[in-house]
Amino acid sequence: MPEIHRLPLPTPFPVGPVNTYVLPERPVTLVDPGPVWDPAREALLAGLAHLGLALKDIDLIVITHPHIDHYGLANEVAAASGAVVAAHPDAAPRLAVGLAGMTREGRGVLEELLTLAGAPETFGEDLLGQWTQAAAFAHPVRVDRFLLDGEILEGGGVRWTAVHTPGHSPGSVCLYEPAGGRLVSGDHLLFHITSNAIIEFEVPRDRAPAGGPAERLRSLEIYIGALRRLETLDVSEVLPGHGEPFGGHREVITGRLGHYETRKAEVLAALDGLGPSPAFRLAEALFPDEAGAMGRFLALSEILGHLDLLETEGRVVRQRDGRAELYRSV
Ligand SMILES: [Zn+2]
Structure with missing residues (x-):
C-alpha cells in the first residue's frame, strides 16, 4: 500500500x-x-x-x-x-475569508444566537476578541x-x-x-x-x-x-x-453514541435541579471550570447540541422568555 x-x-x-x-x-x-x-x-x-x-x-x-x-x-x-x-x-467560503472575515460576516447571527441562549451582554465581545486574535494563525x-x-x-x-x-x-x-x-x-x-x-x-x-x-x-x-x-x-x-x-x-462510534446518552441524562438532571433555564445557564452549571470565552462557547455548543437531541425526542421543550429561550423538561 x-x-x-x-x-x-x-x-x-x-x-x-x-x-x-x-x-x-x-x-x-x-x-x-x-x-x-x-x-x-x-x-x-x-x-x-x-x-x-x-x-x-x-x-x-x-x-x-x-x-x-x-x-x-x-x-x-x-x-x-x-x-x-x-x-x-x-x-x-470560510477558507476564502479566514476566521476574521467569517466572524465579521457572522456577527449578527452570533449575537442573536447568544441572546437566545441567555449569554451575558459582554460575552459576544469577549468571544469575538478571542477569535480575532486567533485569526493570525x-x-x-x-x-x-x-x-x-x-x-x-x-x-x-x-x-x-x-x-x-x-x-x-x-x-x-x-x-x-x-x-x-x-x-x-x-x-x-x-x-x-x-x-x-x-x-x-x-x-x-x-x-x-x-x-x-x-x-x-x-x-x-x-x-x-x-x-x-x-x-x-x-x-x-x-x-x-x-x-x-x-x-x-465501530467500537469508538458506539462509545461516542453512548456518551451522548450519558450527557443527555446529565442535562436533564441539571434542568430538573435548576428549573426552566436558558442554554447558557446550563452550560455554566455543567462546565463550571471553563473560564475563557472560547471554552465557555464550546460548553454552550455542547449543551445546545444535547438540548436539540432532547427536543427532537420530545423530552424538553423550548419557550420564549423575553429575549431568551428557556428549556424545561417534560
Ligand atoms: Zn482540530
Whole structure:
C-alpha cells in the first residue's frame, strides 16, 4: 500500500498537536498543513525534509475542515508549490475569508444566537476578541477543487473516496480508501476526544430563510448522522486529525453514541435541579471550570447540541422568555 506519513505538528491551542499527513507518491499529497505558527512550520519543513521532500514538491493539499489548526498554512504551501487545494464546497467560503472575515460576516447571527441562549451582554465581545486574535494563525486560502461526497480523488498513489461528514464543521470531509480500508478522518472521528459539534452561527447565505432570523444548524444531530454513515464503511485504520492512528472505528462510534446518552441524562438532571433555564445557564452549571470565552462557547455548543437531541425526542421543550429561550423538561 502507498505510504502515508503522520507528522504531528505543535499548535498553540489547548487541543495540542495536529496531524499533518504526507503521501510521498505522485501526486505528492499533504493533508491539513497545520497552523501559521513558527514551531508548526519548522516541524512541517523538517518532516518533509526527512522524507526527502520540500514544499515545492507538493502537488495536492487536502483540507479536511476549515478550522485554523488544520488549514492555517495551506495558502503558504500552495504559494510555494503551486499545489492544487482541495476541500468540501461548504468549507470554501470560510477558507476564502479566514476566521476574521467569517466572524465579521457572522456577527449578527452570533449575537442573536447568544441572546437566545441567555449569554451575558459582554460575552459576544469577549468571544469575538478571542477569535480575532486567533485569526493570525491561519491565512485565507482559495479552494481549487471541490470534494463532493462520493468524489474520487487520486492522491499520494491512493484512490480516495471523499465522504462528506458535516457536524464538527459543515465543510468536514473524510478521505476513505476502499481498497486498503484507511480513513483520514480529520476531526470527525478522534480516539481520545469527543468532537464538539460546534454551533454554526454563519449559516450560508443561500440557506438562510429569507427575511427571517437565520436558523442555527442543529450541529450535533447533523454530526451523529454523519457518524452513523462511517459505521457502514469497512475501515481497518483511522488516521485522525489529532492523536495516534487507531482501529476498531465501530467500537469508538458506539462509545461516542453512548456518551451522548450519558450527557443527555446529565442535562436533564441539571434542568430538573435548576428549573426552566436558558442554554447558557446550563452550560455554566455543567462546565463550571471553563473560564475563557472560547471554552465557555464550546460548553454552550455542547449543551445546545444535547438540548436539540432532547427536543427532537420530545423530552424538553423550548419557550420564549423575553429575549431568551428557556428549556424545561417534560
Ligand atoms: Zn482540530
